[in-house]
Amino acid sequence: MSNPTDRTETTALVRQSLQKRYAAEKRFRAYGIIAILASLGFLVILLASIIAKGTPAFTQTFVKLDVQLDAETLGISDSPSVDELRGANFNGVIRQTLRDQFPDVDGRKEKRDLYQLISTGAEYRLFDRVEADRSLIGTTLSLWVPADDELGAVIKNGDDLTRPDDIVTRMSDAQIGWAKQLQDKGQLEVRFNSTFFENGDSREPELAGIRAALAGSAFTLLITFCLSFPVAVAAAIYLEEFAPVNRWTDIVEVNINNLAAVPSIVYGLLGLAVFINFMHLPRSAPIVGGIVLSLMTLPTIIISSRAALKAVPPSIREAARGLGASDLQVVTHHVLPLAMPGILTGTIIGLAQALGETAPLLMIGMVAFIVDIPQTVTDAATVLPVQVYLWADSPERAFVEKTSAAIMVLLAFLVAMNAVAVLLRKHFERRW
Amino acid sequence: MSATTLLIAAMALALASFAYGRAKAFSVAQQHGGMKAMHSLPSHYGMMVALWCALPALAIIIGWKLFEPFIVSNLLDSTIPASIIDAGPKSVELYKNEIGNLVDSDRIANIQDPDKQIAAQRLSSLQQISSWALVVLVLSAAIAGSALALKRIAPTTQARLTVERIARIFLISCASLAILTTIGIVFSVIFESMRFFQQVNFIDFITGTKWSPQTAIRADQVGSSGSFGAVPLFVGTLLISFIAMIVAVPFGLMSAIYLAEYASRPVRNVVKPLLEILAGIPTVVYGFFAALTVAPALRGFGESIGLSVSSESALAAGAVMGIMIIPFVSSLSDDVITAVPQAMRDGSYGLGATKSETVRQVVIPAALPGIVGGILLAVSRAIGETMIVVMAAGLAANMTANPLEAVTTVTVQIVTLLTGDQEFDTAKTLAAFALGLMLFVVTLTLNVIALHVVRKYREQYE
Numbered sequence A: 001m002s003n004p005t006d007r008t009e010t011t012a013l014v015r016q017s018l019q020k021r022y023a024a025e026k027r028f029r030a031y032g033i034i035a036i037l038a039s040l041g042f043l044v045i046l047l048a049s050i051i052a053k054g055t056p057a058f059t060q061t062f063v064k065l066d067v068q069l070d071a072e073t074l075g076i077s078d079s080p081s082v083d084e085l086r087g088a089n090f091n092g093v094i095r096q097t098l099r100d101q102f103p104d105v106d107g108r109k110e111k112r113d114l115y116q117l118i119s120t121g122a123e124y125r126l127f128d129r130v131e132a133d134r135s136l137i138g139t140t141l142s143l144w145v146p147a148d149d150e151l152g153a154v155i156k157n158g159d160d161l162t163r164p165d166d167i168v169t170r171m172s173d174a175q176i177g178w179a180k181q182l183q184d185k186g187q188l189e190v191r192f193n194s195t196f197f198e199n200g201d202s203r204e205p206e207l208a209g210i211r212a213a214l215a216g217s218a219f220t221l222l223i224t225f226c227l228s229f230p231v232a233v234a235a236a237i238y239l240e241e242f243a244p245v246n247r248w249t250d251i252v253e254v255n256i257n258n259l260a261a262v263p264s265i266v267y268g269l270l271g272l273a274v275f276i277n278f279m280h281l282p283r284s285a286p287i288v289g290g291i292v293l294s295l296m297t298l299p300t301i302i303i304s305s306r307a308a309l310k311a312v313p314p315s316i317r318e319a320a321r322g323l324g325a326s327d328l329q330v331v332t333h334h335v336l337p338l339a340m341p342g343i344l345t346g347t348i349i350g351l352a353q354a355l356g357e358t359a360p361l362l363m364i365g366m367v368a369f370i371v372d373i374p375q376t377v378t379d380a381a382t383v384l385p386v387q388v389y390l391w392a393d394s395p396e397r398a399f400v401e402k403t404s405a406a407i408m409v410l411l412a413f414l415v416a417m418n419a420v421a422v423l424l425r426k427h428f429e430r431r432w
Numbered sequence B: 001m002s003a004t005t006l007l008i009a010a011m012a013l014a015l016a017s018f019a020y021g022r023a024k025a026f027s028v029a030q031q032h033g034g035m036k037a038m039h040s041l042p043s044h045y046g047m048m049v050a051l052w053c054a055l056p057a058l059a060i061i062i063g064w065k066l067f068e069p070f071i072v073s074n075l076l077d078s079t080i081p082a083s084i085i086d087a088g089p090k091s092v093e094l095y096k097n098e099i100g101n102l103v104d105s106d107r108i109a110n111i112q113d114p115d116k117q118i119a120a121q122r123l124s125s126l127q128q129i130s131s132w133a134l135v136v137l138v139l140s141a142a143i144a145g146s147a148l149a150l151k152r153i154a155p156t157t158q159a160r161l162t163v164e165r166i167a168r169i170f171l172i173s174c175a176s177l178a179i180l181t182t183i184g185i186v187f188s189v190i191f192e193s194m195r196f197f198q199q200v201n202f203i204d205f206i207t208g209t210k211w212s213p214q215t216a217i218r219a220d221q222v223g224s225s226g227s228f229g230a231v232p233l234f235v236g237t238l239l240i241s242f243i244a245m246i247v248a249v250p251f252g253l254m255s256a257i258y259l260a261e262y263a264s265r266p267v268r269n270v271v272k273p274l275l276e277i278l279a280g281i282p283t284v285v286y287g288f289f290a291a292l293t294v295a296p297a298l299r300g301f302g303e304s305i306g307l308s309v310s311s312e313s314a315l316a317a318g319a320v321m322g323i324m325i326i327p328f329v330s331s332l333s334d335d336v337i338t339a340v341p342q343a344m345r346d347g348s349y350g351l352g353a354t355k356s357e358t359v360r361q362v363v364i365p366a367a368l369p370g371i372v373g374g375i376l377l378a379v380s381r382a383i384g385e386t387m388i389v390v391m392a393a394g395l396a397a398n399m400t401a402n403p404l405e406a407v408t409t410v411t412v413q414i415v416t417l418l419t420g421d422q423e424f425d426t427a428k429t430l431a432a433f434a435l436g437l438m439l440f441v442v443t444l445t446l447n448v449i450a451l452h453v454v455r456k457y458r459e460q461y462e
Helices: A004-058 A082-086 A090-101 A108-115 A122-132 A149-157 A173-184 A211-242 A247-259 A264-278 A286-311 A314-322 A327-355 A359-363 A384-392 A398-428 B003-031 B042-079 B082-086 B089-104 B114-151 B159-199 B202-207 B231-262 B265-280 B283-304 B314-339 B342-350 B355-384 B387-392 B410-418 B427-461
Strands: A059-068 A140-146 A188-192
Touching: A004 A059, A004 A398, A004 B231, A004 B265, A004 B283, A004 B314, A004 B355, A059 A090, A059 A149, A082 A122, A090 A108, A090 A122, A108 A173, A122 A140, A149 A173, A149 A398, A173 A188, A211 A247, A211 A286, A211 A327, A211 A384, A211 B159, A247 A286, A247 B159, A247 B427, A264 A286, A264 A359, A264 B159, A264 B355, A264 B410, A264 B427, A286 A327, A286 A359, A286 B159, A314 A327, A327 A398, A327 B159, A359 A384, A359 B387, A359 B410, A384 A398, A384 B283, A384 B387, A398 B283, B003 B042, B003 B114, B042 B089, B042 B114, B042 B159, B082 B089, B089 B114, B159 B427, B231 B265, B231 B314, B231 B355, B231 B410, B265 B314, B283 B314, B283 B387, B314 B355, B314 B387, B314 B427, B342 B355, B355 B427, B387 B410, B410 B427
Parallel strands: none
Antiparallel strands: A059 A140, A059 A188
């Protein structure tokens, strides 16, 4: 035992150091809070920047034109066939309308600048109207057509068309002046952008939409679900309920865990080498994308299904067996229905992961420029995240907002899927 | 009749067989004095009949689809002109492809060349014969199968055992699919890599410092013989992964410690799922964020303090990748920290340590193996991450450790080599598979080590 003076000295030392130690304690705690706040801050910045960039894409600027559908200017007869109509000079009519509206515009360059105010999609809109109703030929049709993306961007940034200095635009002063005249006459309007949800991809930002990508995503996910869900559930049932404890089962288990951590791009290489080059399945098709993604999501679904099966208490199995059920009956009649909510939750989370996946689909050629909406699982298609990737590469400034808007749609789907998963878990989860 | 309709027809037949078999089991039971006389339940007999109906039909469809193209193509040989056969197997292949395309697009009538006309007509008639033969064969097999099985419905037939045996085989084959996937991955990358290493020396690939995969298309082109030294890619990958870990480890680890040791239950319940959102955001979104928000911001900031920052700097890609990995590190660390036994903390408190001292000197050392394992898993994920680097990192293979410059990575090169170019036997495209092999081996090794470490650690405290 040390003497009393020693002990007081130790106590004094400890007392002295206490303040420092408490300060260290506070600092440590603060680091933790800072780390969490910073991580959540990143999340907020990420989402805020995308929402800020993407929101304008949900509206579109339209220009009202009073188009004179003169059969002569169109270069067609009075009651044309569809083919004849297809060859009609709708572009010329629209240009004529613009020239009539601004009679003082002169010279090739000025005229070209004027035409640029209107999107190239205007003539297709006109064609659709005339094709639906031939009696319009010879009359004056007042039609709202989409404006060019540059004009759209300027309008959205500020209502008054006094040339804003802080906005970088390719528009000339003259173009802004014309646009101002149109606006004063009430011929400019900003509306909800339904084109974005109805069209496929386009080189023109104001005509580009996500419909084709959405359809491609839906087909791909459908294939993924149809393949991965039954196989994963069967594999999980076998491993959890039937598999004997031996080397083979061990290998399968380790294998599944490792597959879950294989980089997704490697699955793309597998898809390219096996399904496209060896089996000659069609390139860019949702069927190949779906197969690759289902191989990728299998481990995820198997692991969560096993957890759900494991959570069903053994007493239920024993009771069923006691009543004379066979092994398979125990599983299909009792264990599987009880584990189903958990299995479905895992499946939805796996599918959400598949919905956001891009890299393996690049490998199997789903990066095509898709204008037409795919009708079957073997048509060339693209998916939403790949569309995001393609648009992000486009030089036009208006594609930035399109990209952000597509991301918002993608995130909305992911949020919805995860919400369903959470609800499923909350609603059906049983504590034994 | 397409394969899909045929499949649906076979399934409908199987369903009908089930209903019929079940009904027959009831009637057979009546003759023998009630259900007690039968070995199995009526639904088992129904299932047995349905399986007898569906399985042979399915086998025939699959076999037919696998072998039909070869057989039809061989039967077509007699119509190929001798001049094409003399030109070698490649031109025969080309010729057959052309005929196939003509038939598929329904343009037989427009063909000018009489040889091709004959071949196309033969092909189209062969295809028609084949599709009708398939329909007849499948339907008769399905009906014969169920008829045979219906005959076997008797009190002594062990229908349940048959059905359960088949079900078990199905379960086993599904579980083994995981192995098949691995084998598929290994074989597809190894096979193509071997072809690559026949053209490029393995040692040159793994130690070379110059990467320019552009090979000459014509023999007389100058300056682009292509060199495949992958070291710059490895350096770039490691640099970006290192930056990512510098971001992810401190933030992830400190969040995990706070959540596990300090946070109250309600805080934990709110913050944990919020952090998990970061992991659920698709990587292409991070890539967009890195390329369009972070990179220009970094560049602007660098210019304002007089540094030249590349617009595709490793720093932007690495930092954003780090943000993505934060929840990964934090949830893995959280698991191992909460697995440390409470007794160890209590012992430390009893000796007068503060909470942070306990964490730093007792909990973290005890959890270290698990944390290291988690970090290794995170590294493997960073190495394999594709979209962020494809969108935010560069294409030029610079060998530099400067995070402000543009570097390229293994995954970026795989994507650039394989998108666009369709020619499949050039060194350029095969190089992608060699890189894929490297990627697979490295990430697999990291995973195996990490999982082993984590498992060892768990055993220690169980």
